[in-house]
Amino acid sequence: MADSLSVAQGREYLAIPGPSVVPDKVLQAMHRPSPNIYEGELSDMTDGIIPDLRRVARTRHHAAIYICNGHGAWEAALANVIAPGDKVLVPATGRFGHGWGEVASALGAQVEILEFGKSSPMDMDRIASTLREDAGHEIKAILAVHVDTSSSVRNDIAALRAVLDDVGHPALLMTDCIASLGCDRFEMDDWGVDVMVTGSQKGLMVPPGLGFVFFNDKAAARRSELPVVSRYWDWEPRANPEEFYQYFGGTAPTHHLYGLRAALDMIHGEGIDHVWARHARLAGAIWAACEVWGQDNGPLRMNISDPAHRSHAVTALRLETGQGTALRQWLEANMGLTLGIGLGMAAPDDPARHGFFRLGHMGHVNGQMILGLLGGLETGMRALGISHGRGGLEAAASVIAGR
Numbered sequence: 222m223a224d225s226l227s228v229a230q231g232r233e234y235l236a237i238p239g240p241s242v243v244p245d246k247v248l249q250a251m252h253r254p255s256p257n258i259y260e261g262e263l264s265d266m267t268d269g270i271i272p273d274l275r276r277v278a279r280t281r282h283h284a285a286i287y288i289c290n291g292h293g294a295w296e297a298a299l300a301n302v303i304a305p306g307d308k309v310l311v312p313a314t315g316r317f318g319h320g321w322g323e324v325a326s327a328l329g330a331q332v333e334i335l336e337f338g339k340s341s342p343m344d345m346d347r348i349a350s351t352l353r354e355d356a357g358h359e360i361k362a363i364l365a366v367h368v369d370t371s372s373s374v375r376n377d378i379a380a381l382r383a384v385l386d387d388v389g390h391p392a393l394l395m396t397d398c399i400a401s402l403g404c405d406r407f408e409m410d411d412w413g414v415d416v417m418v419t420g421s422q423k424g425l426m427v428p429p430g431l432g433f434v435f436f437n438d439k440a441a442a443r444r445s446e447l448p449v450v451s452r453y454w455d456w457e458p459r460a461n462p463e464e465f466y467q468y469f470g471g472t473a474p475t476h477h478l479y480g481l482r483a484a485l486d487m488i489h490g491e492g493i494d495h496v497w498a499r500h501a502r503l504a505g506a507i508w509a510a511c512e513v514w515g516q517d518n519g520p521l522r523m524n525i526s527d528p529a530h531r532s533h534a535v536t537a538l539r540l541e542t543g544q545g546t547a548l549r550q551w552l553e554a555n556m557g558l559t560l561g562i563g564l565g566m567a568a569p570d571d572p573a574r575h576g577f578f579r580l581g582h583m584g585h586v587n588g589q590m591i592l593g594l595l596g597g598l599e600t601g602m603r604a605l606g607i608s609h610g611r612g613g614l615e616a617a618a619s620v621i622a623g624r
């Protein structure tokens with residue numbers, strides 16, 4: 222019989238793919254009395270936040286901030302460029318592609334889904350032939366998720382731009398970087414992205430509550446052609462405010478702005494290139510461990526088989542024995558470690574859904590946290606009698622050590 226003793230007391234690690242770990246510096250920055258929302262520090266601070274957000278998004282173009290989550294940012298972006306009846310193309314590589322398409326559909330768009338399944342990236346040839354068939358340019362926008370957090374696939378957005386250019390199709394290229402921004406390399410201007418949406422609670426390390434939409438002049442021109450734009454989601458006054466309240470369409474998200482200021486200082490203090498390299502290195506350590514654990518008939522499988530298509534922010538996994546839920550529960554109760562549930566990988570009434578789970582490794586994560594996460598996983602597999610290849614932690618340590 223197993224000798225079980227919970228060792229969960231201590232600082233917990235919420236290793237789910239958002240909300241991510243909030244740094245103490247961000248929490249401390251938010252811990253303050255309400256500031257004046259009409260003038261002074263808050264409004265000066267916001268003027269400085271916009272250029273620093275642009276630097277994370279790698280764009281010289283416009284930025285709008287909303288008080289909302291990622292779903293709100295989806296709707297905000299669409300409300301400025303899509304009129305009822307417009308056609309949009311959704312190359313779906315997981316649950317979140319479908320989710321964005323559903324928001325477009327509810328706004329009256331005709332949504333064409335190109336389905337790429339739950340464990341593969343977008344196939345650019347299929348997208349190219351769909352665009353070629355659209356000789357009349359009915360498709361007004363492509364809604365592309367950079368990292369689909371349900372499958373943990375990372376799509377090649379630069380390649381998607383190249384497809385649009387090759388075909389000579391004028392559709393707007395819109396990307397969802399809610400999971401990837403500040404984790405996986407993303408170059409809005411260099412990759413020719415017209416509109417990008419993200420949220421505060423993943424790579425940006427701030428609690429949920431802020432949504433961001435970045436857009437270029439081509440998208441701004443499209444906005445001017447629309448017969449109506451929802452008052453709240455209209456990006457124009459937010460991107461070019463004459464009065465402070467126009468940034469937010471009302472009361473500013475006071476405490477979130479202080480948190481965001483601290484988070485942006487952390488990101489730019491480290492350097493965005495280093496932030497990306499850190500995420501890549503830590504993701505590589507996770508993959509190395511999972512690879513080893515899956516050997517010797519172990520039931521652990523990574524959802525995305527080709528490392529070139531894996532996100533550096535989230536890893537979707539499956540235990541072929543169906544013990545993913547059991548593993549999550551054991552780790553939470555015994556190790557102070559919370560893993561993410563599987564999302565959209567199996568129907569709610571399909572018992573196979575209990576095999577799926579996800580690791581969030583986005584934002585404020587370092588080597589000791591990732592080794593703790595992996596050590597926890599190995600401990601959980603041992604406790605539950607889940608067979609696994611030996612040497613996973615050693616493989617991870619070797620990736621982090623670089624030798």
Ligand SMILES: *Cc1c(COP(=O)(O)O)cnc(C)c1O
Nearest residue numbers: 290291292317368369370399400
């Ligand atoms: C988290 C996430 C969303 C949804 O964000 P919410 O804040 O939960 O509305 C959308 N897209 C991607 C890729 C995400 O990771």
